[in-house]
Amino acid sequence: MLYGQKIEFKYKKMHSKQEDNGKNKLHHEIFSSDGLASKEKSILSKKKWFHCEICGKTFSRNNDLFKHVRVHTGEKPYPCEICGKNFSVNSSLFRHRRIHTGEKPYFCDICGKTFSQNIHLVRHKRIHTHEKPYQCEICGKSFSVDNSLSRHRRIHTGEKPYFCEICDKTFSQNGHLTRHRKMHAGVKSFSCKDCSKVFSRKSSLIEHRWIHINNKPYQCQICDKTFSHKNVLAFHERIHDEDKL
Secondary structure (H helix, E strand, C coil), X not given: CCCCCCEEEEEEECCCCCCECCECCXXXXXXXXXXXXXXXXXXXXXXXXXXXXXXXXXXXXXXXXXXXXXXXXCCCCEECCXXXXXXXXXXXXXXXXHHHHCCCCEECXXXXXEECCHHHHHHHHHHHXXXXXXXXXXXXXXXXXXXXXXXXHHHHHCCCCEECCCCCCEECCHHHHHXXXXXXXXXXXXXXXXXXXXXXXXXXXXXXHCCCCCCCCEECCCCCCEECCHHHHHHHHHHHHHHHC
16 A cells, blocks of 8 residues: 555445345445555556557557557458458448448437447437537637537648649648539539539539529628629629729
């Protein structure tokens, strides 16, 4: 026992698996001030830890270390027999197969929506609970998933890790790069059901459809005239700017 260490005695009444004349046995366990049983502390101190020689991360099981090393080596010994995609651990392959089978064993008990992975269900439930456990340490804005916080931080840092290999333009999000690449490829995946005009961006299609429904959400702050496109409003506002000259 360490000098000065406070020892607390806690007694737990436990039912023995074998009855002793119909009576319950009274057991006591000795706990240290941090609430950890002395016996458990002894087990932890004798426990063997496995260290990664590359990054220094430690594991309680050698098998976990073996799987972790593949992060550094890039080894992916588990291939999908359907699409050929490879994985570093068998459990990842098992979850991936559900993409092909359509299996969604996890369901939301609030709205009934189903998911292929439990983590997706956990994130989805935050929509109902409004839980946002991930908070930006700079501005205090909160998010329901950690990757949303990671993307948000780039607003403060100015980091743009995704770049176009054709024109070298950089982006803070991979989705923005994907949309940008379609401009170079001439891909226009979004078509208007009213006039069949096609667009490379969904936002452009939404703005275009306002013509058909006669929606003009952009209003001039000077003369109150409305427009269906933001760039048309910007062009119109120049008229007022010229009148001021």
